Amino acid sequence: MKKQILFIAILITMANSFCQSKKEVQALNLDFEKTANGKQLFWVESGNPKFSIAIDSVIRYSGKYAASIQSIGDSSGFKALGLIIPDNYAGQKITLSGYIKTENVREGWAGLWVRIDPSIAFDNMKKNGVTGTTEWKKYTITLDLNPVKTRQIVIGALLFGKGKMWVDDLELSIDGKPISELKPLPKLKSQTDTMFNQGSAINSIPPDADRMGNLYKLGLVWGFLKYYHPAVTAGNYNWDYELFRIMPQLLNERNPQVIDAILVKWIKGLGNIESVAKPLNTGNKIIMQPDTGWIVGSKLSPELSALLMKVKTAKRDSLSYYIGLTNLGNPEFKNESSYPSMLYPDAGFRMLSLFRYWNMIQYYFPYKYLIGEDWKRVLKEFIPKFIKDSSATAYDLTVLELIARVHDTHANIWGGAPDLAKFWGINSVPVELSSVEDKFVVTGFAGDSTSKITGLKKGDIIFAVNHQSVQKILQNHLKYLPASNYSTQLRDFEAKLLRTNDTAIVITFIRDKKKQEITIAAKPVTKIKFNNPFHLKNTCFKMIGNDIGYLYPGSVKNSYLPAIMEQVKSTCKGLIIDLRCYPSEFIVFTLGKYLMPGSTPFVKFSQGNIAAPGLFTVSSNLSIGDFNADYYKGKIVILVNEITQSQAEYTTMAFRVVPHGFVIGSTTAGADGNVSAIFLPGGISTMISGLGVYYPNGTETQRKGIVPDLFIRPSVQDIRKNKDVLIDKAIEIINQ
Secondary structure (H helix, E strand, O other): OOHHHHHHHHHHHHHHHOOOOOOOHHHOOOOOOOEEOOEEOOOEEEEOOOOEEEEEOOOOOOOOOEEEEEOOOOOOOEEEEEEEEOOOOOOOEEEEEEEEEEEEEEEEEEEEEEEEEOOOEEEOOOOOOEEEEEEEEEEEEEEEOOOOOOOEEEEEEEEEEEEEEEEEEEEEEEOOEEHHHOOOOOOOHHHHOOOOOOOOOOOOOOOOHHHHHHHHHHHHHHHHHHHHOHHHHOOOOOHHHHHHHHHHHHHOOOOHHHHHHHHHHHHHOOOOOOEOOOOOOOOOEEEEOOOOOHHHHOOOOHHHHHHHHHHHOEOOOOOOOOEEEOOOOOEEEOOOOOOOOOOOOOHHHHHHHHHHHHHHHHHHOOOHHHOOOOHHHHHHHHHHHHHHOOOHHHHHHHHHHHHHOOOOOOOOOOEOOOOHHHHHOOEEOOEEEEEEOOEEEEEEEOOOOOHHHHOOOOOOEEEEEOOEEHHHHHHHHHHHOOOOOHHHHHHHHHOOOOOEOOOEEEEEEEEOOEEEEEEEEOEEHHHOOOOOOOOOOOOOEEEEOOOEEEEOOOOOOHHHHHHHHHHHHHHOOEEEEEOOOOOOOOOHHHHHHHHOOOOEEEEEEEEOOOOOOOOEEEOOOEEEOOOOOOOOOOEEEEEEOOOOOOHHHHHHHHHOOOOOEEEEEOOOOOOOOOEEEEEEOOOEEEEEEOOEEEOOOOOEOOOOOOOOOEEOOOOHHHHHOOOOHHHHHHHHHHHO
16 A cells, blocks of 8 residues: 555564574674675665665775665665664663765655564654755664563664665664663563574475374464464464474374374463453454364364363463554564575475464465465465475475465565576566457567567567467466466566576567567566566656646655646646556545545455454544545546556545546456565565455455456557557546
8 A cells, every 4th residue: 555654564574584693782783894795794685676785985984884775777665774683671762873974865865764663663764864965964763662562673774765875883772871781681582592593403204194184283283372372472482493393293193192182282381371251352343253163173182172272262462472463453473584594494494484474374364265265275285385395496486386375466475585586587588568468468668679679569469488388388387476366467477478597589479460480689687677567657747638637646746736736626627547557655645635525435444453363353434535615526537457556556446436536447456455574484575465455335455456437458459559548538538
C-alpha cells in the first residue's frame, strides 16, 4: 500500500537477516574505521540494490574513513545502512548523533534512523532530513526507551531519493551516557544459545515414509509451540536450535507411540503452563479461525493431544519474542536470523527453513484461506523436496517454489539466493516484452537500443527462444513465478523470457503472419538499462486537448496537487487517473478531498492476534473524503492493468467510490495490503501481504485484484500502431 510503509517495514526487519557478533560495545564500528573486503564491519545494507554503499577515504569527517550512500542513474527508492546493538539497556531516553554531508540530495532526504523493537519507537528524520548540497553537520535523534518491552535496538543511516550522502562519527547514548560506559541488561536465554551456530549436525535425512511422517508431525508441533507456548514466546529458548535438539530423536525412532512420548517429554520440559479461564473476546468480526484441528484429528496420542490443547489455552504475555504486530496490524516476524553464511544450509537448517516459513503462513498470513489448497498437504509435499536439495541452487528453487504456493505477488525471493541469477540467465537482450492476447509481444527496447540494433519491431510475437517454444518455457517455469494470479505471473515472466547464460540468443518470431529467426548478441543484465514498468512517464500531469486532464500518480507529489486540481476544476470536464504504475507518494486522502463531496467508506482491514495465533478479525470501515461543496464534479476514469499493484490497487479502491468514477482496464496484480518481511536460512529474504484488505462489503482484492467496470486490453495490432486503447476509451467515456 504505502511506499513509505514498505520502506519502514524493510528497515524494521532488515536486522533480522544479520547475526551480530559477540563484540563488546566499545568495538562496534560507529566511526566506520573497521573495514574488510570493501565493507564496514558489522554493518548491513538494505534497500534498492542499484544504489551504492562505499567506504570513502577521501571525504570523511575524521579518522581514515566515512561511509557513503549514493543513488545510481535514475534509480529511485532508498538505501540504508543498519547496525544491531547487541544488548539492551536500562534508561528513559536513547540518543543517536552523527555527522552528515550531502551532495545534490533531491526527491527525498538523507538522515539517521533508530528503531526500537517491537514497534516501540522509530525515527528516520523524514520530517527534518537533509536535502540539497551541505557540508558536514551534526544531527541527532532522541527516542523514548522502554527497557521492559525492548527486544532489539537498531540504528543506521539512509538515503531516500536521489543524490549522495556521507556519514561519520556516530555516537549512541542513553540518558546522556555513552553505551560504552553502561552495563547491559541480562540477555534472554534465546540470545545466549549458540550451540548450532556452525551447523545443525544433521547433514542428511533418509527420505523413507516413517521419517517423513515424523518430520511432518514435528513441523506442526514445533511451529505451534513457537507461537503458543508461553515459555517460547517469552524468549526463554532459541527455538531454531531446540529444533535441532529434538529432531535427531525423532529421526531415529519408528514407533508412533514412542514419538508422541518423546514430544510429550519435550513439551513438559519447557515449563509449567497456566491456563486462561475465559476464551479470548476480540470484539471484532472473525474472518479466520486458528487452524488447530490437527491437534485432535491427526491420530496423536491422547496425552500429547491433551497437552497441546493445554498449551493452546495457556496464559501468554501480550508481547512475543518471535512475532509482533505493527501499528497498522501486519505481522512483524522478529528475531529470525537468516544465517547468511550458509548459502547451502545443511539438512537440519533446510528443515528449519521449511518449518519457519510454513508456520508463519499458518498463523500470520491474512489470506491463508485464499491459497486454494490444504496448507498442511503443502507441508507434507515439501518435506522430501527440502531433504532432496543437493546444491544451493536446488535449495533456492525449492524455497521459491514454496513461496509461489501462497499465491501472493508480494511474495518472492527479494534478497539473497545469488545462484538464482544464473538459473534465469545472467545475460539478456535489450528487448522489452508484454503479454498480449496470450502471446509475448515486443513492446519496446531498453536504453538506446532500437529496432535496427535488435532486428525486431514493436508488435513482433516471440514464438520460440533457442528453438524451444515460449509456451513450453513458460510451463516449465510457472512454479517458480510467485504471483497472486496468472496475469501477474505472465507480467513477471516477461523480463525473464529472453535471459540466457550464453553470449547470444536465437529468437523465433512472427511478423505479418510469417515465422522468422534472428540471433541477437546478449550482454549482462546489469548493463542493460531496462525501463521501469512501474514508472514510465516523465510528467505527472498534462492536458489532452482542451478539456481532459491526465494524471500519472507514478511521478506526482502531494505538493503539486493544489495547482493541478485548480486547473482541473477550471478547465476539465473529465480527469484520467492512470494507475498503471506505483504511486510515488500516498495520494488517497490528499487527492480524495478534491474528488469527494462527503465521507464515503471504501475499505476495511483484517489483522492477526498475538494471544490467539491464527485468529484474524476485521476492523470497521475506513472512509475517504469530507464535506466539500466545491468538489470536482467532472467524470473520473481510472486506468488499471497487471502493473497496478499494492498501493496502486488500494488507491483505485478509494477513487472508484468518487461520484462519476469509472475503472477500466484488466486484471490487477491482486496483492493489496502492507507487507511483512520474512528471512530464511541461506540469507534469503521474502515478504507477504501482511494486512488483509477488503471492500466494505467484505470482498477481498487479494488474488482477484481490482475488477474493472469495463474490461479492456490492447491487442497485438494496437501495439504495432503505438495505440493506447485505455486512454482512447477513457477519452470516449468522458466525451459521451
